[in-house]
Amino acid sequence: MLVTDGLFDVLLGRVSPVPRTVFDNDSLWLQIQAMGNPAMVPRQRIATVPYAFRSGYADTAAVALSGGGVNYALVYTVAQSGGDFTSVAAALAAIPGGVGPYLIRVMPGIYPEPGLSIPANVTLRGAGRDCCILDLTMISAAVAMSESSATIEGFDIRAMGIDITAMDITLCDNDITNPLADGIQIRGVEVNAVVHDCRIHDCQDWGVVVRDAAQAFIHDNLIYDNGSGGVLFNEAGGSVSNNKVLHNDVYGVQVVGIVTSVSGLIVDDNKIGHNFVGISLRQGWPDSRVVSNDIFDNDDIGVEIIDGSPVVVANTITRSNTGIAIDNGGTTWPAKIVGSNIWLNLQYGIDCPAADGAKGVISSNIIVGNNVRDINYPDPVALLPTFNNNTFDTTVPNPLAPGLYNVDSQGVAVIP
Numbered sequence: 001m002l003v004t005d006g007l008f009d010v011l012l013g014r015v016s017p018v019p020r021t022v023f024d025n026d027s028l029w030l031q032i033q034a035m036g037n038p039a040m041v042p043r044q045r046i047a048t049v050p051y052a053f054r055s056g057y058a059d060t061a062a063v064a065l066s067g068g069g070v071n072y073a074l075v076y077t078v079a080q081s082g083g084d085f086t087s088v089a090a091a092l093a094a095i096p097g098g099v100g101p102y103l104i105r106v107m108p109g110i111y112p113e114p115g116l117s118i119p120a121n122v123t124l125r126g127a128g129r130d131c132c133i134l135d136l137t138m139i140s141a142a143v144a145m146s147e148s149s150a151t152i153e154g155f156d157i158r159a160m161g162i163d164i165t166a167m168d169i170t171l172c173d174n175d176i177t178n179p180l181a182d183g184i185q186i187r188g189v190e191v192n193a194v195v196h197d198c199r200i201h202d203c204q205d206w207g208v209v210v211r212d213a214a215q216a217f218i219h220d221n222l223i224y225d226n227g228s229g230g231v232l233f234n235e236a237g238g239s240v241s242n243n244k245v246l247h248n249d250v251y252g253v254q255v256v257g258i259v260t261s262v263s264g265l266i267v268d269d270n271k272i273g274h275n276f277v278g279i280s281l282r283q284g285w286p287d288s289r290v291v292s293n294d295i296f297d298n299d300d301i302g303v304e305i306i307d308g309s310p311v312v313v314a315n316t317i318t319r320s321n322t323g324i325a326i327d328n329g330g331t332t333w334p335a336k337i338v339g340s341n342i343w344l345n346l347q348y349g350i351d352c353p354a355a356d357g358a359k360g361v362i363s364s365n366i367i368v369g370n371n372v373r374d375i376n377y378p379d380p381v382a383l384l385p386t387f388n389n390n391t392f393d394t395t396v397p398n399p400l401a402p403g404l405y406n407v408d409s410q411g412v413a414v415i416p
Contacts, residue, residue: 027045028045028046029043029044029045029046030043030044030045030046031043031044070101070103070123072100072101072102072103073098073099073100073101073102074095074096074100074102074103075102075103075104075105076091076094076095076102076103076104076105077104077105077106077107078090078091078104078105078106078107078111079106079107079109080107080109083107087111087113088104088106088111088113088116088124088134089113089114089116091104092104092116092117092118092119092122092124095119095122097119097120099121100120100121100122101121101122101123101149102119102121102122102123103122103123103125104122104123104124104125105125105127106124106125106126106127106132106154106155107127107132108127108128108131108132109131109132109133110133110135111132111133111134111135112135112136112138113134113135113136113141114136114139114141115136115139115141115142115143115144116134116136116141116143116144117143117144117145117146118143118144118145118147118150118152119147119150120147120148120149120150120166121148121149121150122150122151123150123151123153124150124151124152124153124155125151125153125154126153126154126155126174127154128154128173129154129155129156129173129174129175129199130156130175132154132155132156133155133156133158134155134156134157134158134159135158135159136157136158136159136160137158137159137160137179140160140180141159141160142159142160142161142162142163143157143159143161143162143163144163144165145162145163145164145165145166145169146163146165146166147166148166148167148168148169149167149168149169150166150168150169150170151169151170151171151172152170152171152172152174153170153171153172153173153174154173154174155174155175156174156175157174157175157176157177158177159176159178160178160180160181161178161181161182161183161184161185162176162183162184162185163185163187164184164185164186164187164191164193164214165187165188165191166191167190167191167192168192168193169186169191169192169193169194170193170194170195170196171184171193171194171195171196171198172194172195172196172197172198173197173198174198174199175198175199175201176198176199176200176201176203176207177200177201177202177203178202178203178204178205179202179203179204180204181203181204181205182203182205182206182207182208182209183200183201183203183206183207183208183226184200184207184208184209185208185209185211186208186209186210186211186214186216186236187209187210187211187212187214188212188213188214189212189213189214190213191212191214191215192214192215192216192217192238193214193215193216193217194216194217194219195208195216195217195218195219195221196217196218196219196220196221197220197221198221198222199221199222199224200221200222200223200224200226200230201222201223201224201225201226202225202226203226203227204226204227204228205226205227205228206226206227206228206229206230206231206232207223207224207226207229207230207231207248208223208230208231208232209231209232209234210231210232210233210234210236210238211232211233211234211235211236212234212235212236213235213236213237214236214237214238215236215237215238216233216236216238217238217239217241218231218238218239218240218241218243219239219240219241219242219243220241220242220243221243221244222243222244222246223243223244223245223246223248224244224245224246224247224248225246225247225248226248226249227248227249227250228248228249228250228251229248229249229250229251229252229253229254229275230243230245230248230251230252230253230272230275231243231245231252231253231254232251232253232254232256233253233254233255233256233265234256234257235256235257236265237264237265238265239265239266239267239268240253240265240266240267240268240270241266241267241268241269241270242268242269242270243270243271244270244271245270245271245272245273245275246271246272246273246274246275247274247275248275248276249275249276250275250276250277251275251276251277251278251279251280252272252273252275252277252278252279252295252298253267253270253272253278253279253280254277254279254280254281254282255267255279255280255281255282255283255288255308255310256282256283257282257283264288264289265288265289266288266289266290266291267279267288267289267290267291267293268289268290268291268292268293269291269292269293270293270294271293271294271296272293272294272295272296272298273294273295273296273297273298274296274297274298274299275298275299276298276299276300277298277299277300277301277302277304278295278296278298278301278302278303278317278320279293279295279302279303279304280301280304280306281303281304281305281306281308281310282306282307282308283307283308283310288308288310288311289310289311289312289313290303290310290311290312290313290315291311291313291314291315292313292314292315293315293316294315294316295315295316295317295318295320296316296317296318296319296320297318297319297320298320298321299320299321300320300321300322301320301321301322301323301324301325302317302318302320302322302323302324302342302345303315303317303323303324303325304324304325305324305325305326305327305328305335305358305360306327306328307327307328308328308335309328309334309335309336309359309360310335310336311335311336311338312324312335312336312337312338312340313336313338313339313340314338314339314340315340315341316340316341316343317340317341317342317343317345318341318342318343318344318345319344319345319346320345320346321345321346321347322345322346322347322348322349322350322351323342323343323345323348323349323350323367323370324337324342324349324350324351325348325350325351325352325353326350326351326352326358326360326385327352327353327354327358328358328359328360334359334360334361334385334386335358335359335360335361335385336360336361336363337350337360337361337362337363337365337385338361338363338364338365339363339364339365340365340366341365341366342365342366342367342368342370342374343366343367343368343369343370344369344370344371345370345371346370346371346372347370347371347372347373348370348372348373348374348375348376349367349368349370349373349374349375350362350367350374350375350376351376351377352375352376352377352378352385353376353377353378354378358377358385359385360385360386361385361386361388362375362385362386362387362388362390363386363387363388363389363390364388364389364390365390365391366390366391367390367391367392367393368391368392368393369393370393374392374393375387375392
């Protein structure tokens with residue numbers, strides 16, 4: 001070792017190897033002692049970099065088995081080279097069953113797969129939806145999730161749909177397309193699923209379908225360019241929250257039927273625009289709520305209420321042909337339109353097109369700037385909504401609802 005003016009350098013461990021166990025300690029110090037003399041001061045604290053010495057051995061497995069705060073019973077890695085398997089199907093087939101939970105990590109790449117069936121208690125985690133592709137289109141296969149407590153996250157999924165028929169299913173941070181049918185189907189009594197932070201697009205039919213008394217919670221997704229529509233609830237319950245539902249060919253969100261075996265449906269805090277109809281409500285139960293949505297630029301109707309009695313509260317509905325259309329004269333409960341801004345629609349703010357009228361309460365709304373008429377209904381009509389405390393435009397009044405006036409259920413003008 002060369003010493004120049006008291007300065008020298010040495011590679012620790014070159015002469016006497018440093019045991020790996022030394023770095024098991026949280027606090028280490030380096031001191032120098034020359035030829036039996038007392039140790040020199042001050043000592044030098046060994047900080048972060050030397051601990052990289054441990055990276056060459058078993059810490060990797062320990063971290064994998066407890067990744068994300070979950071203690072996994074088994075972890076497999078799928079990679080095009082260097083992993084435990086080269087296909088997702090092979091990794092799924094190797095899951096032993098039992099309680100789990102199990103993790104399958106999939107490295108970046110394109111994985112042509114046959115139909116996949118996700119076992120119970122398995123998390124299938126891709127490297128990211130922009131770099132990890134599950135391609136099931138070559139043989140027109142689907143992804144089946146028929147066992148409980150399974151999760152798929154971080155993939156671009158190109159398949160003939162994802163079919164969910166089990167409890168406690170999660171889809172998150174995926175890009176999902178289906179050129180032949182629905183993107184996601186959630187169905188069955190006691191089935192429940194959460195779909196969040198996904199892009200769901202370019203499906204021939206619906207982006208998401210929930211039916212047969214299932215419960216689904218659809219939130220924070222981008223749902224666009226689907227053929228039949230963005231989200232369909234058919235005799236099912238749950239919520240559609242904080243999504244962007246845009247440019248779907250027919251419906252943004254449609255609700256058809258609410259059954260008594262599930263709770264009602266809430267559609268809240270979404271941006272729903274550039275569809276043919278923004279929201280279509282066709283159910284006979286009174287517990288659906290449409291709350292605080294931005295509904296804009298839909299080609300025909302912002303909110304359509306047919307044979308139903310929902311509560312529509314605190315929405316902004318603008319620049320559609322008609323803001324709200326109500327055709328529910330035969331229902332048992334009245335629809336309630338409350339506290340909404342219904343502005344700048346090309347034809348009507350609220351339209352009650354049926355000759356037998358529309359049963360409902362329209363209260364505390366600001367309905368102005370609609371190009372033809374703020375409120376429209378046939379004259380004479382058998383049944384009118386009850387109008388209370390609304391603000392109308394003075395420039396294009398309905399003869400029965402001029403200026404800032406309202407009418408009661410008999411068509412008699414009343415002052416707010």
